[in-house]
Every structure is written in C-alpha cells, then in structure tokens.
Amino acid sequence: MFIATRLWDKNSIEKGKYAARELIGDLIYFTPVALTLALIIYYPVVFFLSKYLLAKDYKVTISAMLAQLGAFTLMATCLNIYRIILRRKIGKEL
Numbered sequence: 001m002f003i004a005t006r007l008w009d010k011n012s013i014e015k016g017k018y019a020a021r022e023l024i025g026d027l028i029y030f031t032p033v034a035l036t037l038a039l040i041i042y043y044p045v046v047f048f049l050s051k052y053l054l055a056k057d058y059k060v061t062i063s064a065m066l067a068q069l070g071a072f073t074l075m076a077t078c079l080n081i082y083r084i085i086l087r088r089k090i091g092k093e094l
Contacts, residue, residue: 029086037078045071 046067053063 033082034079037075037082041078042071042075045074 049070050063050067053066054060058066
C-alpha cells in the first residue's frame with residue numbers, strides 16, 4: 001500500500017519530487033520498522049483479541065473483524081508515531 005501511494009502521489013510528481021532513489025530511501029526507512037511492528041504488535045493483537053472475543057461468545061466473523069480493526073488501528077498509530085519521530089529527529093519525510 002505504501003509503494004502504491006507513493007507511486008500515485010501526483011503532487012510529488014508534479015513538483016518534481018518523485019525519484020526512484022527517494023522511493024528506495026523511503027523503503028529503507030519504512031520496511032524494517034513495518035515488519036518489526038507487524039511481528040511485535042499486529043499479529044499478537046489479532047491473535048489475543050480474537051481469542052478474547054471468542055471466549056466471550058462473540059461470533060467468529062465479528063471477533064475476526066474487530067480483532068483486525070483493532071490491530072490495524074494500533075499498527076497505523078505506531079507507524080505514524082515512527083513517521084513523526086523520523087521527521088523531528090533527522091528531518092526525513094515519509
């Protein structure tokens with residue numbers, strides 16, 4: 001999703017900001033953190049939240065949807081915090 005967003009960002013293309021090197025540089029900053037957060041936050045939240053909801057007698061589809069929504073929200077929040085830290089510490093915009 002990140003790559004597709006960057007490739008279709010017409011504002012960056014029109015301003016002449018788009019370059020393959022910049023995209024690769026962004027991926028170098030983004031990919032390891034996204035993978036680490038997925039392993040540490042996303043998958044455990046999906047597992048434990050769906051397990052909790054199933055134990056509370058929620059239907060499978062409802063528990064799966066709520067677990068995915070909760071995990072995605074937490075993951076997106078963590079990625080945005082990382083983006084803000086990058087911008088403040090080294091001036092890198094993702």
